[in-house]
Amino acid sequence: MPKKGSGYMSLTVAEDVYHHYKKDFDTRKDELARKGITSFAGYITSMLEELMDRNEIFARYAPFLQEFGYDEGNNTVYIKDNRTNRVAGVTVQGKGLTCDVDESDDCIHIGFAYALPRVYRVMEKLGVSPPKVKA
Numbered sequence: 001m002p003k004k005g006s007g008y009m010s011l012t013v014a015e016d017v018y019h020h021y022k023k024d025f026d027t028r029k030d031e032l033a034r035k036g037i038t039s040f041a042g043y044i045t046s047m048l049e050e051l052m053d054r055n056e057i058f059a060r061y062a063p064f065l066q067e068f069g070y071d072e073g074n075n076t077v078y079i080k081d082n083r084t085n086r087v088a089g090v091t092v093q094g095k096g097l098t099c100d101v102d103e104s105d106d107c108i109h110i111g112f113a114y115a116l117p118r119v120y121r122v123m124e125k126l127g128v129s130p131p132k133v134k135a
């Protein structure tokens with residue numbers, strides 16, 4: 001138990017949830033260490049921080065952006081921009097995410113794509129780092 005006022009809090013999770021993530025952590029230990037994540041608690045914290053970022057981005061863009069389609073073969077998600085009535089294709093590649101409308105790697109479509117579970121799962125699978133865009 002962390003001491004009161006230490007800046008840390010503890011929480012209890014179901015055993016199967018714990019084991020799921022612990023296994024994940026153990027499997028990816030080397031890769032995570034390169035990102036500066038050396039403990040299981042640090043791993044969970046980094047995932048929660050990423051989740052907070054994604055939720056903030058999603059809340060900010062969801063009123064005018066929506067997922068329109070997904071091309072699994074090309075790892076491309078199509079995002080409809082209701083302000084411009086255009087559809088942007090955001091592709092996950094080795095280097096990161098690219099948007100075919102803005103030809104950029106830090107536009108709102110990319111921020112929004114990063115907030116979509118199927119996109120960040122592919123990013124995780126391909127070992128792609130989170131984009132520069134922040135909420």
Ligand SMILES: [Zn+2]
Pocket residue numbers: 088099100101102103107108109110
């Ligand atoms: Zn874009």
